[in-house]
Amino acid sequence: MNYKDTLLMPKTEFPMRGNLPNKEPEIQEEWAEKDIYQMVLERTKGRPTFILHDGPPYANGDIHMGHALNKILKDFIVRFKSMNGFHAPYVPGWDTHGLPIETALTKNKKVKRKEMSTAEFRKLCEEYAWKQIEGQRNQFKRLGVRADWDNPYVTLKPEYEAQQILVFGEMAKRGYIYKGLKPVNWSPSSESALAEAEIEYKDKRSPSIYVSFKVKDGKGVLENDEQFIIWTTTPWTLPANLGICVHPNLEYSVLQVGAERYVVASELVEQVAKTLGFEEYEVVKTLKGKELDNVVAEHPIYGRDSLVMLGDHVTTDAGTGCVHTAPGHGEDDFIVSMKYGLDVLCPVDEKGVMTEEAPGFEGLFYEDANKAITEQLEAKGALKKLDFITHSYPHDWRTKKPTIYRATAQWFASIKDFREALLDNIKETKWVPAWGETRLFNMVRDRGDWCISRQRVWGVPIPVFYAENGEPIITDETIQHVSQLFREHGSNIWFEKEAKELLPEGFTHPGSPNGEFTKEQDIMDVWFDSGSSHQAVLEERDDLVRPADLYLEGSDQYRGWFNSSLSTAVAVTGKAPYKGVLSHGFTLDKEGRKMSKSLGNTIDPTKVAKQLGAEILRLWVSSVNYQADHPVSDDILKQVAEVYRKIRNTFRFLHGNLFDFDPAVNAVPVEELREVDQYILIKLNKLIEKVKKAYDDYEFAVVYHAIHNFCTIELSSFYLDFAKDVVYIEHADHPDRRSMQTVFYETLMALVKLTAPILPHTADELWSHLSFVEEPSVQLTDMPEGVTVSQADATEAKFDRFMEVRDDVLKALEIARNEKVIGRSLEASVTLYATEEVKNLLASIKEDVKQLFIISELTVEDAQNADTSAPEYTSGRIVVQKAEGELCERSRIISKDVGANPKYPTLSLKNAEIVEKYYQN
Numbered sequence: 001m002n003y004k005d006t007l008l009m010p011k012t013e014f015p016m017r018g019n020l021p022n023k024e025p026e027i028q029e030e031w032a033e034k035d036i037y038q039m040v041l042e043r044t045k046g047r048p049t050f051i052l053h054d055g056p057p058y059a060n061g062d063i064h065m066g067h068a069l070n071k072i073l074k075d076f077i078v079r080f081k082s083m084n085g086f087h088a089p090y091v092p093g094w095d096t097h098g099l100p101i102e103t104a105l106t107k108n109k110k111v112k113r114k115e116m117s118t119a120e121f122r123k124l125c126e127e128y129a130w131k132q133i134e135g136q137r138n139q140f141k142r143l144g145v146r147a148d149w150d151n152p153y154v155t156l157k158p159e160y161e162a163q164q165i166l167v168f169g170e171m172a173k174r175g176y177i178y179k180g181l182k183p184v185n186w187s188p189s190s191e192s193a194l195a196e197a198e199i200e201y202k203d204k205r206s207p208s209i210y211v212s213f214k215v216k217d218g219k220g221v222l223e224n225d226e227q228f229i230i231w232t233t234t235p236w237t238l239p240a241n242l243g244i245c246v247h248p249n250l251e252y253s254v255l256q257v258g259a260e261r262y263v264v265a266s267e268l269v270e271q272v273a274k275t276l277g278f279e280e281y282e283v284v285k286t287l288k289g290k291e292l293d294n295v296v297a298e299h300p301i302y303g304r305d306s307l308v309m310l311g312d313h314v315t316t317d318a319g320t321g322c323v324h325t326a327p328g329h330g331e332d333d334f335i336v337s338m339k340y341g342l343d344v345l346c347p348v349d350e351k352g353v354m355t356e357e358a359p360g361f362e363g364l365f366y367e368d369a370n371k372a373i374t375e376q377l378e379a380k381g382a383l384k385k386l387d388f389i390t391h392s393y394p395h396d397w398r399t400k401k402p403t404i405y406r407a408t409a410q411w412f413a414s415i416k417d418f419r420e421a422l423l424d425n426i427k428e429t430k431w432v433p434a435w436g437e438t439r440l441f442n443m444v445r446d447r448g449d450w451c452i453s454r455q456r457v458w459g460v461p462i463p464v465f466y467a468e469n470g471e472p473i474i475t476d477e478t479i480q481h482v483s484q485l486f487r488e489h490g491s492n493i494w495f496e497k498e499a500k501e502l503l504p505e506g507f508t509h510p511g512s513p514n515g516e517f518t519k520e521q522d523i524m525d526v527w528f529d530s531g532s533s534h535q536a537v538l539e540e541r542d543d544l545v546r547p548a549d550l551y552l553e554g555s556d557q558y559r560g561w562f563n564s565s566l567s568t569a570v571a572v573t574g575k576a577p578y579k580g581v582l583s584h585g586f587t588l589d590k591e592g593r594k595m596s597k598s599l600g601n602t603i604d605p606t607k608v609a610k611q612l613g614a615e616i617l618r619l620w621v622s623s624v625n626y627q628a629d630h631p632v633s634d635d636i637l638k639q640v641a642e643v644y645r646k647i648r649n650t651f652r653f654l655h656g657n658l659f660d661f662d663p664a665v666n667a668v669p670v671e672e673l674r675e676v677d678q679y680i681l682i683k684l685n686k687l688i689e690k691v692k693k694a695y696d697d698y699e700f701a702v703v704y705h706a707i708h709n710f711c712t713i714e715l716s717s718f719y720l721d722f723a724k725d726v727v728y729i730e731h732a733d734h735p736d737r738r739s740m741q742t743v744f745y746e747t748l749m750a751l752v753k754l755t756a757p758i759l760p761h762t763a764d765e766l767w768s769h770l771s772f773v774e775e776p777s778v779q780l781t782d783m784p785e786g787v788t789v790s791q792a793d794a795t796e797a798k799f800d801r802f803m804e805v806r807d808d809v810l811k812a813l814e815i816a817r818n819e820k821v822i823g824r825s826l827e828a829s830v831t832l833y834a835t836e837e838v839k840n841l842l843a844s845i846k847e848d849v850k851q852l853f854i855i856s857e858l859t860v861e862d863a864q865n866a867d868t869s870a871p872e873y874t875s876g877r878i879v880v881q882k883a884e885g886e887l888c889e890r891s892r893i894i895s896k897d898v899g900a901n902p903k904y905p906t907l908s909l910k911n912a913e914i915v916e917k918y919y920q921n
Contacts, residue, residue: 010656020613050086053548056093059132068605079757097459162487163536169479186406188352189399204393213297231319239358240326245311248290265321300382328407411453425576459523467511531564534577590633679799685786750784808873816880829857829883833866856883856894
């Protein structure tokens with residue numbers, strides 16, 4: 001007789017193997033057909049809103065692991081919020097303007113830029129951007145990210161540009177926008193000004209020179225035979241020198257070195273003497289920096305005046321304490337020089353080439369001029385030392401080439417005018433990690449005015465007109481009109497029409513008596529584009545609100561989007577655009593190196609989805625400490641795939657053993673469940689509470705480990721391990737079996753919902769196999785609440801202690817297995833010489849304790865009866881022997897009553913009764 005047919009073995013069509021690369025696209029097609037995004041929003045309508053505002057990735061190239069991590073983290077949050085009491089629309093966005101697209105077209109696509117108009121070139125840029133958006137959108141969708149993909153926000157859309165113009169206009173109206181000649185970060189390789197966010201620092205080899213400036217007029221404090229010594233790593237700026245700065249409160253020394261006299265800061269005398277090789281010197285005079293105010297020195301090449309000025313920016317960290325000052329090439333230089341009424345001299349053009357304002361060096365690229373200038377200084381006897389150093393130096397983040405400070409006429413946003421409001425709003429925002437507050441606070445506290453103009457063509461034009469007399473025109477009337485034109489036609493109209501055609505009909509201005517006008521040719525900084533999204537998206541769209549509940553981006557966005565968004569929002573509304581900011585670190589390779597194509601150490605998320613499945617990538621994202629930099633490698637992903645397999649198999653086991661369970665009919669009331677079943681529900685309740693809190697706190701690694709540990713420890717290693725001896729073997733309606741199935745049902749329903757934000761494909765695949773659910777998707781349900789268990793604390797404490805005793809028994813069984821006393825644990829007979837406390841504990845457990853230990857026989861004796869040679873554990877001494885009796889063919893338990901029923905000679909009495917009942921039915 002084949003007794004296997006009488007066992008209630010699991011039945012499920014939920015497959016063991018996920019086959020994720022093939023299955024996920026099918027599930028995503030089902031989502032699209034159902035329009036699951038809209039179904040979720042329809043279900044949650046009327047709930048409190050939770051708005052996660054998407055920071056726009058740049059529309060150029062395929063997505064990388066940083067993109068994948070970012071979008072998946074956002075998806076976790078939005079999915080959880082929509083299942084936990086909120087209405088959480090999620091509108092994805094793209095940043096589309098700027099140099100990379102111009103470069104991609106002119107270099108990679110071989111577009112002949114000079115043979116077409118600006119408007120024609122911009123149309124090509126727009127077409128290129130839309131193609132990039134489509135590619136990235138499909139890649140994000142492949143990762144299972146749920147969003148309003150059919151209606152994203154895009155910075156080149158007319159309605160977006162129209163709102164951006166209004167932001168600019170409001171800032172101008174409040175007096176925050178001005179045009180001025182100031183030194184700004186300038187990229188010769190891009191031929192454009194750069195914002196701070198577009199600067200990155202890399203090592204660069206530069207000349208390090210010490211140069212002497214002879215005193216021309218000592219103003220009675222110097223004898224006119226001294227020389228100031230300056231130090232610089234940018235010799236190319238010396239033709240622009242108009243002064244020397246000293247600190248008013250520092251002490252300065254006049255050194256006698258042979259026949260020469262030099263002025264340097266007293267603190268730096270020894271260092272300078274050693275560097276310049278002064279074997280003998282004498283300090284002949286000391287004086288305060290403020291005494292040197294308005295002393296006049298002589299430019300070592302051109303002989304013109306170089307004014308000594310007082311500047312608080314002077315330090316003794318390096319150099320000589322006497323700082324070469326070129327107002328056209330440094331922010332501090334500019335500020336001090338303006339106080340002293342100096343001109344702004346900038347003898348370098350937009351390409352980084354020296355102009356005729358630098359006689360003798362005109363036509364030289366600024367870096368090439370270093371050598372020529374140094375040689376000229378040496379010929380004049382002013383070069384005291386030439387060396388080379390490698391130091392951190394600003395570079396253009398796009399071209400990766402060095403930048404310079406260069407004075408040009410630019411449009412600025414005056415941060416200083418509303419800096420205190422910015423700082424107050426930073427304090428009122430919730431920052432995760434907490435150090436984000438300090439980081440942005442310090443940036444805003446220390447930053448200068450924001451240069452918002454760019455000398456490019458692919459971007460939103462600065463909506464300024466000029467009268468015949470050169471006066472800039474920015475009025476409510478012109479701003480509203482341009483905004484409406486952009487909303488109707490897009491910003492390309494600015495380059496298609498003449499200024500007069502862009503102005504309101506009949507517009508007049510006293511500065512244009514002939515009715516002639518011109519328009520600004522510069523475009524806005526792309527950070528102004530994306531930084532306006534709080535108005536262009538949150539205010540523009542009916543389904544969103546400002547301020548957003550959360551901004552979530554990489555930690556580089558403290559200087560980028562977090563910063564520009566705050567600046568524009570506070571400028572126009574007085575309030576931050578966000579209530580909370582969450583930042584993540586960068587993805588590294590297994591050696592801890594930053595991923596880059598040049599190193600060949602990148603991992604393509606799209607390939608991971610094709611090879612392992614997007615679920616594995618999503619599970620990996622949940623597993624890492626994403627707020628810091630975090631490694632990823634093929635080996636790490638394989639380890640995560642093993643965890644996925646464990647979770648999936650847990651789902652499959654639970655579901656397979658519910659094939660004949662209808663919760664409406666077969667569920668056992670909680671108070672009637674066995675204690676061990678109640679114990680698992682108590683642990684499940686704690687898991688639910690912990691996981692939901694972790695989601696709320698954005699601690700996804702806690703979610704990952706909590707669910708994995710629950711599946712591995714409470715379930716697989718304990719509850720599901722001994723469950724087979726109940727759910728397979730007992731008859732269908734046995735109370736113990738239905739009791740366990742009730743717990744299986746509650747556990748499965750909780751786990752599938754708890755994992756749904758992280759593993760949405762798997763959760764929905766499983767959901768489609770559940771006969772006892774009504775909703776078409778788990779995404780249309782709420783997070784589990786847990787089941788109330790009376791006297792939960794006492795039950796949990798009791799079974800936690802039992803689990804400690806069980807651990808001792810398992811150790812003893814493992815030793816017996818290694819010593820070949822037994823094979824399977826069901827071959828064992830265990831005698832536990834227990835302490836009084838353990839005896840009472842085991843006696844209080846109503847369940848079959850030997851079944852919980854998965855052994856065939858258990859004897860509990862007093863501790864004092866034990867042979868002292870028996871192994872000792874915290875629970876007492878434990879002896880393992882081979883169980884006496886015969887093997888029950890059906891249950892695989894060894895029993896002394898096998899064959900007691902002659903009709904079933906290979907079964908124990910219990911199993912004979914079950915089989916008898918089976919055949920009667």
